[in-house]
Structure formats: structure tokens, C-alpha cells
Amino acid sequence: MTRSLILITHESFHYKKTVINKGVKVVLDVPDTMWDAPSAEITQLKKYCEEMVEEQEENIEQWYFNKKVRNEMPLEKYLCEDRVLKNRDSSCLREVYTPSNEENTHTQSKGDTEKIDL
Template sequence: MDPSLIFMFFFMPFFVNCKDDEDGVKFATKCEVCKITSFELEEKLRVTRKSHQVIESCYSLDACNKKTKYRVSQTRLEDSLDELCERMLQYNIHKERTDSTRFAKGMSQTFETLHGLVAKGVKVDLGIPFELWNNTSAEISNLKSQCESLLEDHEEDITNWFFKHQETVDLRTYLCKDKYLKDSDATCLTEPMGLPTSAGATA
């Protein structure tokens, strides 16, 4: 049997089924964008939540008279927001999944299988060069762009949550359910975060 036919037999049904639009591309919904963005921000904040660092506000070389705990400072929030949307590029689209877990870190199960076939010498033709298989997909580039817009448009909401509400409500509820998705579908917020398919995937 022609090795390329092995790929056609096992994987053609998958690619036919995932054709949600002309190119099989299904961009993140508002719900998915907010869910992932809020998760990543809370993860970054979690790293520094027990910090005992104290920062000083200096108005001149001789005037450093205001001390603030880093944990409750604007600086901590800004540090956590810095390059937050770059973290979207750690995600991949897992087209074998149908809910919001299709956005997850690590290689999708389908591409893990395809790479395994190539490693065994099977000819696999996706219509693009092998070296481009792991390039950032249109869905992930769009996810990053939507994340940037979300942070820009809801900077005040995020700041209010950080200083006034984070001890009583999670960001997913405060920002996504109550603000960003107030008049939109928020179903995905009850779904778990997508998990990598392999233990060695980037966390």
C-alpha cells in the first residue's frame, strides 16, 4: 500500500469534519478569548501573590517617602499585564476537540500522530512543507490580537478588579461574565481549560 494512502484513510474524515468555514479556520469566540486571557493573567499574578517586596515611590533623588507593598501595587499589575498576550502564542489549536478546550498548550493529538507517522517513514502530504507544520496558525494569531484588544478596551475593569475585587471574585467572573460577555454567550466559562496532550508540552 502506498504510504500516503495510510494518511488519507485515517485522517481525511477528520479534515472533512473540521471544515467549519472555507479554510477550516474557526477563530476564537469572545468567550474563549476572555476565558484564556483571564486565566493567563491570574496565573501571572499567582506567581507573585506571596511577595514580601516593598517598593518606594521617589519624586526626586532625595525624596523617596512613600513605601508600598509590591503585592498590592500598580507595578505588580503592570508587570503581570506586560507581554500577557504573547503567552497566547504558547497555545495551539486542537481541531479534534469541539469546545473551548480546542485552545490548549502543546501539540494537538492529530499532529502528534502525524509527526509519529513521519518519524516511521510514512509519507504525509498536508499541502504545506513539513517545516511549516508548527508555524503559528491563523486561529492563534487571531487569539493574540483579540487578547490585545480586550486588555486595551477593559483596562479600567481589570484595574478595578485588581484593587477592589480580586479577594472576593475571580477574574473570569468579574471581567468575562459580568462585563465583557454581559450580552454575549458565556457558555465556555463553565468548561475546563484545555490541557496539553503530552506530558512534555510547554506549560
């Protein structure tokens, strides 16, 4: 029995959906749910984010319900810089994400070439 490894990239996922939308029957050994499932890294980051929101719920509510504070200070500064990262390096909040050449090529084909601030 011969086994082969197929590298599944974002581009191949996009291509698969494109040909399916054109009526082509695509049969793969990979279940559709795996195509749509986020990577382990994304899943871990989402979990971390949800935990942080839960831990900071009181601070988020204070910012949200205090209109004066909300109008004077963005949530990023109020929560991240002044509370979560208090007395620590907060330079990461000002980093600008610049896509790699591979990501840039893909986003240009979709018409989305803007930088994303993290």
C-alpha cells in the same frame, strides 16, 4: 516536474524534533520557521485576545488594584461575566474542553491527559 503535497501534523513536527535531537540530519522543503509558526486560527485568536485586553484595560486595573474585589471575585467573573458578557449568555465560561480521540492519543504519549477548562 513532479510536485507532492506533504501533510504536516503536530505529530510529524514532534517526530522531526525528536530525530534532530538524536543527531539525524533532516532536510525538508519547509523552512523551520514555518514548523514553529502558529496556525492562522491561533494567530487570529491571539489578536482578538490582545484587543480585548486593551479595550478592558481599565476594568482589569480596577479589579487588580481593589484587593477586596480581587479576593471576593475571580477575574473571569468580574471581567468576562459581569462586564464583557453582561446581559448575554455566559454559559460558554463554564464549558469544559475535552480533547478529541486524536488529541487524547497525542497527549497520553506526552504524559499530559488532564482536561482543560476554558
